[in-house]
Amino acid sequence: MKIKIMYIGVFVLLFGGVITLMANDESPDRKLIGKWEEVMWKYEKLDSSEEGPFDSFHINDQLKQEISLELVIHKAETWEIRPDGALLLHKKDGSSEELHWRLKGRGHVLKLFGHGDSLEHYQIQKLTEDTMEIHFNSDLQARGIIKMIFKKSKNQTHASKIQQ
Amino acid sequence: MLRKFSNSRTLSDNIKLGSLTAFSAGMVNVVSVMLFFAFTSNVTGHYAVLAEEIAKGNWYQAGVVAAWIMLFFFGGFTSNCIIVHFNKNYTYLSHAVPVILEILCLLVVGTYVQFYYAETLLETEWLVGLMLYAMGLQNGLTASISNSAVKTTHLTGLTTDLGMLFSMFTKKEYRENAQLRGKLKIQLSIMVSYLSGGITAGYIYMTIAYNVFYIVCLFLLIVIGYDYYKLKYYELVNRRERKSKRNYYRYVAVKNKKKILEKA
Numbered sequence: 001m002k003i004k005i006m007y008i009g010v011f012v013l014l015f016g017g018v019i020t021l022m023a024n025d026e027s028p029d030r031k032l033i034g035k036w037e038e039v040m041w042k043y044e045k046l047d048s049s050e051e052g053p054f055d056s057f058h059i060n061d062q063l064k065q066e067i068s069l070e071l072v073i074h075k076a077e078t079w080e081i082r083p084d085g086a087l088l089l090h091k092k093d094g095s096s097e098e099l100h101w102r103l104k105g106r107g108h109v110l111k112l113f114g115h116g117d118s119l120e121h122y123q124i125q126k127l128t129e130d131t132m133e134i135h136f137n138s139d140l141q142a143r144g145i146i147k148m149i150f151k152k153s154k155n156q157t158h159a160s161k162i163q164q
Numbered sequence: 165m166l167r168k169f170s171n172s173r174t175l176s177d178n179i180k181l182g183s184l185t186a187f188s189a190g191m192v193n194v195v196s197v198m199l200f201f202a203f204t205s206n207v208t209g210h211y212a213v214l215a216e217e218i219a220k221g222n223w224y225q226a227g228v229v230a231a232w233i234m235l236f237f238f239g240g241f242t243s244n245c246i247i248v249h250f251n252k253n254y255t256y257l258s259h260a261v262p263v264i265l266e267i268l269c270l271l272v273v274g275t276y277v278q279f280y281y282a283e284t285l286l287e288t289e290w291l292v293g294l295m296l297y298a299m300g301l302q303n304g305l306t307a308s309i310s311n312s313a314v315k316t317t318h319l320t321g322l323t324t325d326l327g328m329l330f331s332m333f334t335k336k337e338y339r340e341n342a343q344l345r346g347k348l349k350i351q352l353s354i355m356v357s358y359l360s361g362g363i364t365a366g367y368i369y370m371t372i373a374y375n376v377f378y379i380v381c382l383f384l385l386i387v388i389g390y391d392y393y394k395l396k397y398y399e400l401v402n403r404r405e406r407k408s409k410r411n412y413y414r415y416v417a418v419k420n421k422k423k424i425l426e427k428a
Contacts, residue, residue: 014234021227028224029285102283105201106213106225111283121201
């Protein structure tokens, strides 16, 4: 009898621990909802850098356009991530494009689709209330990881919370 | 493959069991990475990820990964629990039940993915969890019945053992040791099967998509079916032997009776 109680106790303790951990935090698919403004594009490896080796992560606007030519997020400035799985890419010229998003793994891979046959996967490196950092592995001219940093639009955060 | 337990198993039993189950584990792992972006047969990586998520303060993800590790643990627990409680009286059945449970888990995942999967994060977490439980069941079963000689989802340990074995074989006395040579055969077959399973799954996934789960189930059915067939075959042979022996004794008895009667 004692051993049974011990086994049940350990089982409850383990699952209780997991549930407590998950209940204390928001799921990544809820954290992701909102309007994200692109703040910075960084590149892990550039072919050449005039600023010296320590500045090789920075990227100019022209190079960014060239690199992003093949990507769905081409020329996007603001990402509006909606709870229904839609993603609106608001571009500089005022136009917008609709894509779809899904989270994979433990919520660390962002899958974008709906742009023809194109399918892109981004690693979510950091996702907090107001910051999102995603990485894209590229074999394009600059080679390496593209690092994109977004800040959550304050008004949109409030609006989307009301919507939910 | 499943009829015998522990030290009564032959090298051939372990190679057959190891190859078939490692092939299916390799398939499951690759398809889960391609479909869900999560590993399901190597838990070492999950421990590293758990530590990383805790360090980053991502409590939700830490909880998910901890649940996955626990499900793998419970898979091994279930397998061994069934074996230790029922092995004495129902050897084959106690070894077959974990494989049946594994097939059921993979069938649920395959069918759900094919007909209902909307790619939400919650679904992904549950399906990966179910696959980890299935892999735990398989690893627990193979390790338990083979006296830890066969661990089909434990490639870290296997690669270490292979490295050690190859270093031992630099000495002649170890090269001539039949037990060590047998161990090498088992481990090489597991490694090759796991890798071929992965490659096959990748290829199948790109051509006929989710049906890969049904093919894994087919492989596991071969594991169960092969032993069931053998059991039935031996049962038939034994019955015939018993019957012919009975007929022989009856014939001898009748003959003796005749002799006695004649004498009388």
